[in-house]
Amino acid sequence: MSGESATAEPQDAGLRPTDGGSAAAGRLPAEVTSFVGRRSELDDLGHLLGTARLVTVTGPGGVGKSRLALRAAAAASRDFPDGVRLVETAAVKDPLLLGHxxxxxxxxTDSTARPPLDVLVERLADKRLLLVLDGCEHLVAGCAELAAALLRAAPGLRVLATSRESLQTAGEHLLPVAPLPVAAPAGGGPPDAVALFADRxxxxxxxxxxxxRNAPQIRLLCRRLDGIPLAVELAAGRLRTLSVEQIVHRLDDRFRLLTGGARTAPLRHQTLRTTIGWSHELCSSQERLLWARLAVFSGGFDLEAAEYVCAGDGLDADRMLELIGELVAKSVLLREEGDGVVRFRLLDTLREYGGQWLRSTGEELRLRRRxxxxxLGVATWGEVEWFGPRQTQTAERIRLVHPNLRAALEFCLDEPGEEQLALLLAGTLWFYWVGSGHLGEGRYWLDRALALAPExxxxxxxxxxxxxxxATLQGDLARARPALEECRRQALDTGDDRALAYAVHRQGCAALIGDDPVRATELFEEALWHYNAIGELNSNVLMAxxxxxxxxxxxxxxxxxxxWLERVREICEEHGxxxxxxxxxxxxAYSEWLAGEVRSARAYARECVRLNHLFRDLLGIVLAxxxxxxLGTEDPEADLVEARVLQGAAHRIWQAVGKPFFGSRTFxxxxxxxxxxARAGLTEQEFLDAFETGSGLDLDAAVRRALR
Structure with missing residues (x-):
């Protein structure tokens, strides 16, 4: 990471001030604060400046487009004998004044009546010069026309522009700039956003x-600010009067908090509200309305979700794709692509700004319901698809919309009269809570909903x-048994045969984990009878x-x-x-171990780990x-150290599930x-060290260790 200051070295060989003009106005400014991060972007921009004649750096407000462009221009100055010149187009309000x-x-200085463009064409025709047009978004059409005309007339000219949207002219190469990373880099050290905060x-x-001591709070602060450099710098400035913890607590009103930028900074960069408002003013009325409505989303969303939630009442459904494209072009929306699907995302700061506008329109309640x-539809369809060949895709789809599911659940729990839908949504997501390692969160939502809706x-x-x-899977039988008994009694009172089957089934799970396999067997057989009677066949039935x-x-x-295990295998193969x-x-695997078939037992256990890792099902992984x-202790030349390492790795995973082995002696x-x-074959130190090594492995490393 670069922490040095870089000062531009203007090259004035070919363009000297004439007739009283001064070249100082166009020189690159010296950096007065250190330049942090952006190594890959600088490399990419340097390469583009060497190969393309028009490069536009795009990105949302406050992301650091200007700083990046100026640093790259300074680094490239040696390649332009006639100099590097900066035009601060953000200060120009009338496109007719761009040439001036x-x-x-x-x-x-030209006092003739000739149009400025004619003068520029004449003066630049034989020059090798880099022209930096900074802040083009409010005059994007005029900047595009100017750049195109100058590039046609001056073969040695190159143009580097910064804008929240592209110029959309021939030959343009784009370099989108994202906020600074907030996740720790693979090579160690603080994330760039954290390093920037510490520097400022x-x-x-x-x-x-x-x-x-302060790193966790600073990382949280930078995540809450989306890694937007301007926001991070403004937050650092608040340390004159607030601690890091106080800044984090006040972020819910970030637009009032994050003010007080440098007096010499452009007006649009002196406060966060003004910076975002600058983007807002550049949007059409339809784009502003869509921006406000998109604020109901949390995290990413796809086109279909945006069309369903936001279209109508002033937004034509047929124009949604076009409007979303315009917001992407203006760097209001970020475009993300994975597995052939394009998703969009509002940075939290832009989402909060849009949310303020949404509240002012009086549409917030209607949009949040939509x-x-x-x-709720996504969750319901996911539950249906969970039994079939698309399980892993379903798990990934639900993972991607997880932030929006949280927002939907929060709405149901906060809005009077929506409690039953909170129960329905949280209960429908059982497959995700259980199958993708979110037991604790699932219980959190369900406990809140159950407390609000006793009917x-x-x-x-x-x-x-x-x-x-x-609760059973977490080893919390004190909570599991009353909940399941209440479900069974209610099912009998109301004639709900489906609820009765599930209640009896899960009572069997509680008995099994409670070390009563005889009673568990009776309950599982009863549950399977009920499932058969109502024609139920799904993943829950297979689990029974x-x-x-x-x-x-x-x-x-x-x-x-x-x-029974062969029966499960046959049905699973039939349905995928x-x-x-x-x-x-x-x-x-357990059965084969009992039979002394170590090789086949190991193959089954490894496949169990591999499949459960696809779902991120921690419980399935740790059991196997x-x-x-x-099994590692069964070989004639057993590697007891490796066996103990795996136990240490499993112990760490259990901490994220609940009680190890559910608190069950049998399991x-x-x-x-x-x-x-292992204790019998290792020294005490070897025994302890191997376990500690395993405990230090994260989930992915532990799985790799188990499968190697």
């Missing part, structure tokens, strides 16, 4: 330094069995079969257990189901990982056996 502004920057904070508070309805509805019944299921199979194994009935199949693989650790059996073997 360029003349002034070049130090050319040291200028405000001499002696300020990034430490282990937003909720869309994501015995179908939505409450579903929320109860989902809550009981997740898997759980019945492992209950049989725990009782020593390997034949019965194998029958992978999630329940992964759990069946864990049980198969503990079995793999035990804990393989771990205890592996632990005893």
């Amino acid at each position: 502004a360029v003349l002034e920057a070049l130090g050319i 904070a040291a200028a405000v508070l001499p002696g300020f330094a990034l430490t282990e 937003h909720r309805d869309w994501y 015995p509805t179908a939505a409450r019944a579903k929320a109860l069995w989902v809550t009981g299921y997740m 079969m898997f759980e019945l199979g492992i209950a049989c194994l725990f009782q020593g009935d390997a034949d019965a257990g194998q029958i 189901e992978q999630w329940a199949y992964a759990y069946a693989l864990y049980a198969m 990982m503990d079995v793999l650790a035990l 804990n059996g393989p771990y205890r056996e592996c632990e005893a073997r």
